Amino acid sequence: MKINQLSKSVGIGVFFLFANLNAQSNEKIIRNFINTDVSFKNKSGADFKIQNEDKSGSLNAEIVNIQQYYNNTPIYKSLAKAVIRDGKVLSLNNNFRQIGNNSIIADKIDKTEALSTALRSVDIKDTGFELLDEKNGDLINLPDNQVASIRFYFERNNSLIPAQLFFINQTKENKFYGILVSLTDGEILEKNNMIDECKFEDNHFAGDTDSTSNHLLTHFNTSVTKKNQTKAATDASYNVFPFPVEAPTFGSRAIVTNPWDLTASPEGWHSNGTSNFSNTYGNNVLAYVDNNASNTAGFSPVSTTTGSLTFDFPFEESASLSAYDNRASAVTNLFYANNMIHDIMYKFGFTESTRNFQSNNFGKGGAGNDAVRAEAFDGSGYNNANFASGYEILNGNGSYTTQAPRMQMYLWNYSVPVKKRLFYTDPTLATRPTVNTGAANFGRPLMETGITGDIIIPSVASGCTALTAGSLTGKIAMVNTTGCGYNIKAKTVQDAGAIGMIVHRTTSNSVTDMNVSNVTNVSIPSIMIPKDEGDFITAELTAGRAVNVNLKDLAVGYKNSSFDNGVMIHEYGHGVSNRLTGQGYSCLTNLEQMGEGWSDFFALMLTNTPSYTATTGRGIATYSVNTAPTALGIRSYRYTTDMSANPFTYGDTNTTGGQPHAVGQIWATMLWDLHWKMAEKYGYNYDVTADPNSGSAKTLQLVMDGLKLQPCNPNFVSGRDAILQADQLAGGADNCLIWNVFARRGLGVNASAGTASSITDQVENFDVPEACILATEDIAKNKAFGIYPNPAKGEFFIKTAPTVGNTTVKVEILDLNGKLVKSLERKKNSSDSISTKGLTRGTYLVVITENGKSNAEKLIVE
Structure with a gap:
């Protein structure tokens, strides 16, 4: 071009x-x-x-x-x-x-008042917060009661408005926001949820971005020894699902030893340069269990050997086994996967200077102090996975305001026939047959450690009318299904002192989950039980017998996303795309942003196998949702270049409503097409780290470079253009290939993203630049031979129908005046390039003569 x-x-x-x-x-x-x-x-x-x-x-x-x-x-x-x-x-x-x-507007309110406004806007109580000045720097892993802020000017209507950007993290409610507040009138100028959340019960797959716990990095003191070593890294082995195995349904576990890349991880995975760790902590990742949703370090498996590190723990799944039986192996796999993604992405440009995730940056740029906190068995819910990218912000005085990222991996209970959450503590009652239960999407979800108490039927059996304060203190209230919403019942019994709620479905022996949107005032757990079990409990209580129960969820038959490498790659991918775009935070907030698309693409690329082809249908999270590897997973279509199986085009973005996953899957489809077209040209390699010249590696590099080159809040058009610019800067050899791939899906040269504020005014177009039309037509119209790439930069190749033997052809290059500027003979089957060095930019005629018969093709030299 x-x-x-x-x-x-x-x-x-x-x-x-x-x-x-x-x-x-x-x-x-x-x-x-x-x-x-x-x-x-x-x-x-x-x-x-x-x-x-x-x-x-x-x-x-x-x-x-x-x-x-x-x-x-x-x-x-x-x-x-x-x-x-x-x-x-x-x-x-x-x-x-x-x-x-511009007119400069003066401050009219102070930062403290603006913070109160910001807190109210996200329904966080305005109490006990300490406002930290942006000039302090290194504000790493802030506690819930501390807020980092940065002063900005905000341009509007040719005026500069003073504003304060607050980073508010409340881990108790899993809230993490970046909120820009005007210092003139307290208006909320921008509010961004910094948690990319993936709630699958709504068929959504996002990344959730939350923040940190109390100085978490400095609290990881268990299993730590100070080091003074000359060896680059201590040997370590892990029993995991090794890349590119996507999940347990795709392959078997294996022992891998020293899988790190010492360029990306100079001290291996268990050292930050000053401290050695013998558990699943290191410079890039800190992996542990957070089943109580406190966002603080819990169980982290320790090596079973000394000297060299060995993480070899049992793994077994079945419909009758608890997911908690795999606690050590799950955290090991979580640690391994995060480190693998770190090292692979490092090779493709996600390094210290581009704000990657490391505690120690070894003097190579960036802020450091932001290793990923990877939390397994996360206790804040089910059927979810998320990633909080955090931020590295260079302040005007040269200091950094830094927030470390966090990955939360959940248990998944899709297609589990019986979900037991009710356990009788009385030995006799404990022998009763297992009953299925429903759960609520509000209040505290039940995990391995639950609540224990006597069941009581309140004076108002429906739970719809206010009860006497303290009348249910320490009890588990059992209410019926009549009269009002489940959340209202829960709030009523909670206000009377109940520690949990059981809903007795009096009309049916089937149960449902109790889903109510936007409930924030309920903190107790709730379950639903069927008619017969509720009738039994009622009869026991009527007879004057106490019924003491433990409400918990042992996750029997559940899947664990810490074994789903594809999902973990997807989540980590949110961190990559967020940190590489714009200033590294809040630059993927527009309606047409493609964050989910990059994450899906990364997951596909790092879990390729030798047997996959362009038309192989690839799902997302098929293991976690308890389906076959060939199933759809959580997307509308499987990823494939076959447009009869995946018909997405750019125009389909108009019907997404701006839902991030719906938008993202269209972008990922285009990137997936690009990969296979590049693989067709340069060769496919399922291992992107094996050969930088493979089409697979070249595509991942183009996409990573495009992230770096694109603007803040990109759309499909500017994202496409950034990839084209990356190709141009690398020599431009694949310009027309890239154009043809995007144009095939409606992102052609005349495609329009419309206005930034609308997600319904995108215009698709299937045209490519004129120069690329020439190149395409040249090869299509004459099957005997063609020339590519066209336009050419430095060299071009001849594409011929294969023949047997050593047939020779004559190649002549003429300018538009018919003057011969270059002539040579070559073997027809030769794959050698023909140099265009010495030729000025312009259009030429390439004449190829075989057995006295000549064919001419146009060639554009750039």
Whole structure:
């Protein structure tokens, strides 16, 4: 593609500078560019500070992220991205605000008042919070009662409004928000849930982003010894489902030894450079059980050997076994998977300087202090998985405000025929047949450790009328199904002192789950039992006999997402896409953002197998939802290049309502198509780390580079253009291939994303650039031979029908005046390239002669 075409494709704000400025710093290079480029002449006050610099090996360039400032205060989401190579600016995309004529609005309320407004907006009580100043830096793993904040200007209607960005984390309710509040009138300017949540009971698959526990990293002192070693890493082995095995239904466990990449993890997986760990903690990941949903470190398996580390624990699943029997093996697999993703993504550019997840960054840039807290058997619910990306924010004074990420992995109870949650403590009653129970989506979910108490029927059996305060203290209230909503019943008995609620379904021996939306005032657990069991308990109580029960959930027959490598890759992928886009936080919040799509794509890429082909149907989370490996999983269609099996096109985004998973699966479909088309050209390799020249590795690299190059709040068009720019910066060899892949699904050259505020005005288009039409037609119309890539950069190849023997063809290249500029002979079956070096940009005629018969094809040289 020509430079002017690239400039058009990646949008306004891409500029090129050809002066050689090798000896200058990137900041000076960029300032000189801004001062001399015509596009900045009307942007007075375009001051900035560099946020991070990524020396990209794949692009042979430095990607520099820039934050615009005014009077030493950053302007919210006013960002620029410079690509610098050999001391010159190749491109500079920016959305810098015009400041010269802006009026600056003065503060009218203080930060404390603004914080109160922010807390009320997310239904968090405005009590006991300590506001931490952004200049303190290193605000890692804040307790619930501390809030980090940063002052910004917010541009609106040609004015700069002072605003405060608050990062509010309340782990007790699993809430983590970034809220921007105006300091002029307290208006909520932006509110982002920083938890990408994946609630599957609604057929959704998101990533949930929550925050941290009390200085969690410094509390991991169990099984720790100070080290002073010269060896790079202590030997370690793990009995896990090794990549690319997606989950237990896809393959068997195996012992893997020292699976780390020492470039990505210089001290291995059990050391942060100053401390050795003999459990599932390390520099990249801290894995443990959090079954009580406290977001603090729980059980973490310890090596069964000394010296070398051995994590070999039993694993067995069946409809009659508790998922808790696999506690040690699950956390081991969770630790292994997170570390594997870290090391693989590191090879493709998710490194310290790009805000990756490590405690110790070994002086390679970034903030550090943000290893992933990976929580198994998470006690805040079922049928879910989430990832809180956290943030690394470089403050104006050079310090960092940092929040470590957290992954929460849940148990899944899909298609489990009997869910037992009612256990009698009396030995005689305990022999009663197991009964199925329903659960509630409000209040505290029941886990392995439950609640114990005597059952009591309240004076108002429906639980719909206020009860005497204290009348149910310490009791488990049993109510019937009549009269009012389940949440109202639960709130009524809770207010009377009950520690739990049983709903007796008096009309049926079948039970249902009790799902009520947006209930925040109930904290006790609730279950439903069938008619006959409730009648039995009622008869016992009527006879004056006490019925003492334990309400808990032993997860018999449940699946554990800590064994689902695909789901864990998906969740970690949220961290990758969030940290690489824009300033690394709150830049994937628009309606058309593709976060779920990148996560699905990463999961597919890292769980490929040698037997997969372009048309193999791939589901997502098939193991966790208790279905066969060939099943659909949790998406509308399986991923495949076969458009009769997956017909998604860009126009389908108009019907998604902005639901992140519905939008994301369309984007992932396009990326999956791109992978297989690149694999067709360069070769397929299920192991993306094995050969950087395979089509599989090249595609993952393009997508990672595209994340770095795209703007804050990208849409499908700007995401596509970032991938095209990544290809251009790497030499442009696959320009037309990329265009054809996206155009096939409606993201062609004239596709439009519409307005950022709408998810119903996208326009699909199936056209490719004119130059790519020439290349496609040349090969399609003559099956004897074709030339590719076309346009060519530096070289092209001849595609011929295969023949037996050593047939020779003559190749001549003529300019448009008919002048012969190059001539050679070659074997017809040769796969060698033909160089275009020395040819000026333009259109040529390639004449190939075989046995006296000639064919001519157009060739564009760039």
